[in-house]
Amino acid sequence: MTNARPPAQLPPARFFPRVSLPLPTISPSPLKTKGIRKTKVNVVTLGCSKNLVDSEVLLTQLKGNGIDATHESAKDDANVVVINTCGFIDNAKQESIDTILRYVDAKEEGIVEKVYVTGCLSQRYKDDLEKEIPQVDAWFGTRDLSRLLKQLNANYKHELVGERILTNPAHFAYLKISEGCDRPCSFCAIPLMRGKHVSRPIEELVKEAKNLARAGTKELLLIAQDSTYYGLDIYKKRQLAELLKHLSDVEGIDWIRLHYAFPSGFPLDVLDVMAGRPNICNYLDIPLQHGSTRMLQLMRRGITREKTEDLLATIRAKVPGIAIRTTLIAGHAGETEADFADMMDFVQKSRFDRLGVFTYSHEENTHAYTLDDNVPGEVKQERADALMAAQEAISLELNQAKVGQVLNVLVDRKEAGRYIGRTEHDSPEVDNEVLIEGDGYLRVGDFVNVRIEDATEFDLMGKAV
Numbered sequence: 001m002t003n004a005r006p007p008a009q010l011p012p013a014r015f016f017p018r019v020s021l022p023l024p025t026i027s028p029s030p031l032k033t034k035g036i037r038k039t040k041v042n043v044v045t046l047g048c049s050k051n052l053v054d055s056e057v058l059l060t061q062l063k064g065n066g067i068d069a070t071h072e073s074a075k076d077d078a079n080v081v082v083i084n085t086c087g088f089i090d091n092a093k094q095e096s097i098d099t100i101l102r103y104v105d106a107k108e109e110g111i112v113e114k115v116y117v118t119g120c121l122s123q124r125y126k127d128d129l130e131k132e133i134p135q136v137d138a139w140f141g142t143r144d145l146s147r148l149l150k151q152l153n154a155n156y157k158h159e160l161v162g163e164r165i166l167t168n169p170a171h172f173a174y175l176k177i178s179e180g181c182d183r184p185c186s187f188c189a190i191p192l193m194r195g196k197h198v199s200r201p202i203e204e205l206v207k208e209a210k211n212l213a214r215a216g217t218k219e220l221l222l223i224a225q226d227s228t229y230y231g232l233d234i235y236k237k238r239q240l241a242e243l244l245k246h247l248s249d250v251e252g253i254d255w256i257r258l259h260y261a262f263p264s265g266f267p268l269d270v271l272d273v274m275a276g277r278p279n280i281c282n283y284l285d286i287p288l289q290h291g292s293t294r295m296l297q298l299m300r301r302g303i304t305r306e307k308t309e310d311l312l313a314t315i316r317a318k319v320p321g322i323a324i325r326t327t328l329i330a331g332h333a334g335e336t337e338a339d340f341a342d343m344m345d346f347v348q349k350s351r352f353d354r355l356g357v358f359t360y361s362h363e364e365n366t367h368a369y370t371l372d373d374n375v376p377g378e379v380k381q382e383r384a385d386a387l388m389a390a391q392e393a394i395s396l397e398l399n400q401a402k403v404g405q406v407l408n409v410l411v412d413r414k415e416a417g418r419y420i421g422r423t424e425h426d427s428p429e430v431d432n433e434v435l436i437e438g439d440g441y442l443r444v445g446d447f448v449n450v451r452i453e454d455a456t457e458f459d460l461m462g463k464a465v
Helices: 049-064 090-108 120-132 145-151 190-194 202-214 240-248 269-276 293-298 305-318 337-350 377-400
Strands: 040-045 068-071 080-085 114-119 172-176 219-223 255-258 280-285 323-330 354-359 406-415 418-422 433-437 447-455 459-464
Touching: 040 049, 049 068, 049 080, 049 145, 049 172, 049 219, 080 090, 080 120, 090 114, 090 120, 114 120, 114 145, 120 190, 172 202, 202 240, 240 255, 240 269, 269 280, 269 305, 293 305, 293 337, 305 323, 305 337, 323 337, 323 377, 337 377, 354 377, 377 447, 406 433, 433 447
Parallel strands: 040 068, 040 080, 080 114, 172 219, 219 255, 255 280, 280 323, 323 354, 433 459
Antiparallel strands: 406 418, 406 447, 418 433, 447 459
């Protein structure tokens, strides 16, 4: 979900336990070889797809400078490691800390020579981290790419803007249309780590899309902290619809998928473009966060439940058959049983196609941090589980209604003797998958028609036809 600040104080016992994680299973390279060993950089990415794009840009710049670089190398044969961290909520912060400590241990054993840390956690807690983990060679924030490259003896090459080395299968790619966020959401620390909203120009994004298409990308997943704010800073008006038109004209792009649309001030012209352009997926990721008007006001979301329901009705009317994905927060500071009951009712009535739930994380220097975090952890989890149980029943019913239909499926991978793909209603990793049975040969990255023969809460099963 999508907030500079006085230095945050991290409780060492909470965020810096010395964990026992598996170290790289390679023979140590003693530091005495440092002078003759050629530099190889391993980039490790934690967190969201926006972080992944940042890592891909870093890899592109490094290779453009002639530096051997890889992403999450299975061999652990790099002598320099760059960890791109997440600082979103407690679990993500802990995972980042654990990963840093793993590579610090590897450095102390002579397996790697240099450990650099970048990304959101480093941006937010740099001063504290430097004191707590002095073995890290240097710390960089979310907008320190040029400085990081210089540390790695590389120069930022402007001619590489719009070029990307993908870390996922080439047939789909994330396209980050903006950086940062101007929203005042109570719970969110993103503006602390990513700064104010900055849109990328349409022509730059179109150039990148064309480069990706030439490299075999068929699906673009548009991401941002707030995609519906796109254009307000550089064009002085919302220009997401115009951007979608230009991207849909790029030859070779068969699917365009829109993520992270903020509901307040949603630009309705986007729906007209979506309905009129066949290569824009009938899919919308719109994080709503709650179903209680009182909680939406406390969260500073700028919308009520009634207006949210009106917006959902408009979306479904303008784009028939659209799949709507949302995320909700359980146990926000101040959430009562009545508020939670409102959210449960909201989920039951809205019948979302896809739903994710976070438990509330009490984040320093956010507006909600001034409130009493009065919902016990176990209650937060119980509420999250109840929401997901309700959604599972809805998802099962919606999926079973697809049995007998023939759906267009993009093949993502082959696994355990069968192919696995997605419909236009599903984004990678977070949504449903289609399990394709049969002995026929399919190519990863191709589209295939699949007759659905069975369904569970989160998967469809069928055969290629």
